[in-house]
Every structure is written in C-alpha cells, then in structure tokens.
Amino acid sequence: QGLLQESGPGLVKPSETLSLSCFVSDDSISAYFWSWIRQPPGKGLEWIGYIHHSGDTNYNPSLKSRVTLSLDTSKTQFSLRLSSVTAADTAVYYCARLDWGVGLDNWGQGTLVTVS
Amino acid sequence: QSALTQPASVSGSPGQSITISCTGSSRDVGGNNYVSWYQQHPGRVPKLLIYDVSNRPSGVSSRFSGSKSGNTASLTISGLQAEDEADYYCNSFTTRNILVFGGGTKVTVL
Numbered sequence A: 001q002g003l004l005q006e007s008g009p010g011l012v013k014p015s016e017t018l019s020l021s022c023f024v025s026d027d028s029i030s031a032y033f034w035s036w037i038r039q040p041p042g043k044g045l046e047w048i049g050y051i052h053h054s055g056d057t058n059y060n061p062s063l064k065s066r067v068t069l070s071l072d073t074s075k076t077q078f079s080l081r082l083s084s085v086t087a088a089d090t091a092v093y094y095c096a097r098l099d100w101g102v103g104l105d106n107w108g109q110g111t112l113v114t115v116s
Numbered sequence B: 001q002s003a004l005t006q007p008a009s010v011s012g013s014p015g016q017s018i019t020i021s022c023t024g025s026s027r028d029v030g031g032n033n034y035v036s037w038y039q040q041h042p043g044r045v046p047k048l049l050i051y052d053v054s055n056r057p058s059g060v061s062s063r064f065s066g067s068k069s070g071n072t073a074s075l076t077i078s079g080l081q082a083e084d085e086a087d088y089y090c091n092s093f094t095t096r097n098i099l100v101f102g103g104g105t106k107v108t109v110l
Helices: none
Strands: A004-007 A018-024 A033-039 A046-052 A057-059 A067-072 A077-082 A091-099 A103-107 A111-115 B009-012 B018-023 B035-040 B047-050 B064-069 B072-077 B086-093 B099-101 B105-109
Touching: A004 A091, A018 A033, A018 A091, A018 A111, A033 A103, A046 A067, A046 A077, A046 A091, A046 B099, A057 A067, A077 A091, A103 B035, A103 B047, B009 B018, B018 B086, B018 B105, B035 B064, B035 B072, B047 B064, B072 B086
Parallel strands: B009 B105
Antiparallel strands: A004 A018, A018 A077, A033 A046, A033 A091, A046 A057, A067 A077, A091 A103, A091 A111, B018 B072, B035 B047, B035 B086, B064 B072, B086 B099, B086 B105
16 A cells, blocks of 8 residues: 555546545645646646645646645545546546655556546 | 657667657746656556656666756666666646646667
8 A cells, every 4th residue: 555545436427527535644745745647548647736735736727727626634635626527538647746856756556537 | 838848759779778858948847957757667657767857766776867958858778678668758847836747758678
C-alpha cells in the first residue's frame, strides 16, 4: 500500500460530474501541495491542477472552468470534481504529491474513469 | 498553455547513449529551473527521474542525467539497457505557476 490511493466511480455519464478522492496515508497533507494528473488511453500525461492546505490552488487553463479541487485535512484526503464530462474526459486519473522545487515525487496507482 | 515539445520516439542499442529533447518557451522551460522528467513503463505509474533540470532523486540510476539550454531541456540516458524501454515525459512550471507536460517520448532499445 502506497502513500496515495484514489477512489471514486469508474463510470460516469456524459454531462455529469466526475468526483474522485485521494487518501493520504500519513500525516503530511499539510506539508505539501497535492495534484491531479490524467492520462487518456494510449496518450500522454495532462496536468489538471494542484491544491495546498492554505487554500492555494491552480488549474490547467484548458480545464479551469470545469475543475474544482478541495482538501480535507481532518480526513487526510483531497478531491477532484470535473463537471460536464464528455467522452474526451475518459482517462486514468492519478493523484500525486507535489514537492515544490522537486516535482511530482509520489503517485497513486491511478484509477480509470470512463465516460459513457 | 501548449504542451512542451518532445520527439515521439527515440531508439538506441544497448550500451549506447540517447538524448531526449523537451522544447518550450521563455514562459516555461526557459523561464525557471523547475524542469522535471518522468519515466513510465507500460501499464505502470509514472516515476520521477530528474528534478530541477539536473537533480536525481535518491535511488535513480546515475545513467540518467538532465540539462537545459535556453528553452530546451534534455534527458540523456547513458549505457542504455533493456529496462530503459519506456515512455518519458518532461514537465515544467510556467511563469504563472502552472504545470505543463511534454507530449512524451517512447524509448525503444534495439
């Protein structure tokens, strides 16, 4: 069992909202930035956004209008909501720890979300 | 924000050295030293290989090295081995503090 574990529905209907959570298994959630990345089948990586417990967030401009990240320190988890999904949002979604100045140094196993 | 530009594929024979380029702009690669590289084997999770242009995390082989010149970063794999066959992605912060990935490069060991 790694540091990060994604959870959420594997199937979402078009036009609905994709919701995923990432559980952080140690007490470091307040010490780092946390990020979401996705990878459509057979394609490359796409950064979605990051969040810090201070409230600092930043999003991929191409997804910004549809993405919301949140973080719950009491549950040691952070979450992704992506609204108005289409088939183009079908991808493996990864959560990852963003160590500022280092990079995405710890990744979850990824979860496949299919929009259909 | 456009993706960083990487060659789709690079190949080499065992023992050789190969270099993967990652071209951006002054708004990303050329504007800071927060360039990182990731290795992804088929069906596996990406792994951080290089950070801050040329630093290796603990446990990463010294056969992997990174550099940057202007708006182009490079990853060099020396002494190419069969296990290096994978996809490689560069990544950079931009001047707006957002992240951008390259399109990925498939490395084939001949």
